[in-house]
Amino acid sequence: MLQCEAREWLSRYRKKVLELGKHDARDWWDDTIAKIEKIRGKPAADQLRKAMNAESGKNRRDLS
Numbered sequence: 001m002l003q004c005e006a007r008e009w010l011s012r013y014r015k016k017v018l019e020l021g022k023h024d025a026r027d028w029w030d031d032t033i034a035k036i037e038k039i040r041g042k043p044a045a046d047q048l049r050k051a052m053n054a055e056s057g058k059n060r061r062d063l064s
Helices: 002-020 020-039 043-061
Strands: none
Touching: 002 020, 002 043, 020 043
């Protein structure tokens, strides 16, 4: 389930990069992850980040 959520957030982030540019998308993500930390707690937000990094790395390996 966490991998599915990680893929969803990666998709949303990539869409924001196309819409806003990399800098503003990063600001959006920082605000979003801060809200997630506030609601779920820091360990849950860290776990989501880790899952997103794993999914992102998996996608890069699949493209090679």
